Amino acid sequence: MPTAPAAFLDPQLLARIGDLALLARTVVDGFMAGLHRSARKGLSIDFAEHRQYQPGDDLRRIDWRAYARTDRFYVKEYEADTNAGLLIALDVSGSMDFGTAPLTKYVYARMLGASLAWLSQRQGDRVGLALLRGGTAEVIPPSTRHLQLMLHTLGRTQAAGASALPAALDRLAQVAQRAGIVVVISDCYEDPTALARAVGSLRARRHDVIVFHVIDPGERDFPFTNATTFEDAESGDRLPLRPEALAERYRALHAAHCAELRSRILATGADFVPVVTDRPLDVALYAFLDRRLATGRVR
């Protein structure tokens, strides 16, 4: 597997880039530079719609028949121009605002989402965004022109509030009627069974689903030693603890949770990709491209 230059994918370096569009382009360009240019874009000749001729459009694409009937210039657009619809479903609950690595989980997830959107745009896909918080989904529908709106929305959104990811995915399944690729980016602090059921409902609507499980090294390794009160980032519940006495059992529970998530989500036919925030983004991008190719979504 080709690898991308690490300098363009290192989270610590990417965190210094303030502009999300620039960040996404940097990631994708850096990532793509390590790949052989190949026809990874889908082709299609399915007619999609007419649109009015704009200066600069290729004259070969003018529909002369339409001109003969209407005495106006129209350009024909095909499905081949919008290969697939990519919907980034980003968990913006309070639990994402945590990080012991150079980045918080939310910042990492945002970079990942932006990079995937940019990559998809380069592939000619339509891109959209769904912000999942508290059982609701704030959706920007997939479109070839929504990239900047999506990046802007990502840039101003903060992670806060409670999470109800299964309900939010159910809601998203109702809204996103048109089949496409749904990328779920979340820390998955949910019951694996309920989450798998929600992913299954998306699959049932012929969506290709990739679940990126964002993990902070701290919540995986639980390295805390000093007695203190732990506060739930979403519910505010507090629990006084001596963490060093609980670390072993915590790590076991966390690993079991991750394993169960993997097994149950994979069982639905979706992809499950754990990403750790101290790791470069290319792992996630490869996983995405593999899934993109595997889908063979060329209509």
Added chain:
Amino acid sequence: MSFLLPAMLGALAALAIPILVHLRFREKDTPFRFPSLMFLERIPIRTAQRRRLMDWPLFLLRAAALALLVLAFARPYLPQRDTDAAVEGARAVVLLLDRSLSMSHREVWPAALDSARGIIDGTSDGDRIVLVAFDDAAEVVVPWTTDRSAVRAALDDLVPAARGTRFGSALRAARQLVADAGTTRLEVAVITDLQRTGVAGIAGLEMPAGLAIRPIDVSAASPANVAVSSVELRRSAGPPRATVAAQARLVARALPERRRVRATLTLNGRPAGTRDIDLPTEGELVVAFDAVAAPAGRITGMVTIDTDALPGDDTLHFALPRDDAVTVLLVTPTDAAANETLFFERALAIGEAPTIRVLPVSAARASAAQLADAGLVVLWDVAEPAALGPALQDWVRAGGGVVSVIGARQGARAAVSPVVPAQSGGMIERTAALPGTLGEVTLDHPLFAPFRDASAALSAVRFGRYPRLEVADGASVLARFDDGLPAVIESRLGLGRALVIGAPLDPRGGDFPLQPAYLPFLRRLALHASGHAGAPLWRPSGESWALRATLRDPVVAAPDGSLERPATDSAGSAIVLRKSGLYSAYQSRVTGEPLDVVAVNAPSNESDLTPVDPREMLLGIRELSADAGSIATAPSAQELEARQGTWRWLLALVALLVLGETLLSTRGWRATARRSAVIPSDRSVV
């Protein structure tokens, strides 16, 4: 150990703060935000372990520092350490001996002396004793001493005085002496006849806590007593001759049976009458002596009854002033019309006690020598005679009075002088149809005291013509006419008074002489302006006698013949009347007739020998708190500082503990116990 600010100990409750911090809030000070507790909540946790104190040494250090800080602010001090030693040591006795008049009872004084000697003899070598004689005031006869013989000798010299009784003054003196005693083994012995009348004023008196006050009752077996309580004298000018009549009031108390006594009146040293009276067992009786020819000049005398067990109240002295008549020097103008002052003179001549004697003199013949016998000078429509000169002002300043009656002759008077505090701008002529009246009168002023309930008498007076007076600076208007012009003006000059009368006092200017208000007004005017005040026949002992200001370099002869020269200052001179009898005041030397005489008697309540229960007497005494009323030696500033300086040591200890806490908490495993770093939540790419 005690505390100056014991309320500060309430701050020890703050010790709960570190405990609460350890047990409850320790984990809450900065909660650690974690994405989800879903795994942690599944792990069983022993909460008891979480609530256990984890760092006992640190906690104890902090609690100890806080407790010591509170103790330091409570200002601990060490009480006097030599208490036990003092109890074991020498005794101090305050011996209060009543020497009021009632103690001169035949049975009482010897018993009092015997009791005092008993107390003195009861002291041991090294015991200290102070002798205080008291009546209505306390006197330290022998200050703190261990010399018992000196106290005995002083005791032999004491005699009862003609004074009242006030236990309060004696106990206050004892309180002060106790404070100065310098020991805690104290005793106050009060040798007294426990006269009930002496208890007044003792209620609320504060004495040191734990001080033993031991009343020693030496009262007579029977309170039976007869006394001359008062005398009244009435002088009559005659005719056919001047006489004086006397009445004496006798009081009998607790007599076992009716008693026949003889009362004798003595005037100027000669017997003036005797009366035999049968006294009831209880009550008062007035004895009227026959009027006798009034001796010339001042009358001094006494009323005496047969002596009984308490001879001090069997005689009552009195002194009647030489002549209480007020002499008015009436200075008339040389061109005065016949009978111009007739109404004025006749009106003043009416009345007694005191009589007012008018001495008319023409302005041309007036002299300063005439002022000597005068109490009042009336300038009848005439300016100050040149012959009087500055002597008149000096005379007024010394207490004399001047009344200027402004009429037509002085109607255009422009000059203002200290004795005539007004000027006149001509005469006002009122018509018969609209005569002048008195409009605004200061009825509160003593001059108009007779008219406070009869102001209509003044309103009825009609005036036809009167001067247009203008008030000099410093003078005040006592009455105005209905048109607002001043009618009566007054000014103080030294001890005397100067008045200006604009209201016509003769029939030519109005009908005032014909009105009922004329006579009381003139009489009051004369008495007020002359400063006449009725002198009492006698004064109770203990009072202060203010000598007349006219006396220069006064010397006073006491009843026992001793002489006293009172100090003289701007307020005059005065002496305290200590003995019963006649006090005579002379100028410079005791020679010739005294210029003033005052009779002094013991307070009449000294004749009431009814005793009070000792417990009742002490009932009103309050004990001071242990701190405020400590009978221990008043500590010096250094001792106080030494006793209260504990707080400094406590603060130093607190500083050491805080230092130790700092070292302990920043060394070893405590210094390395830190949380893992967490990224701030505001760290963002955008």
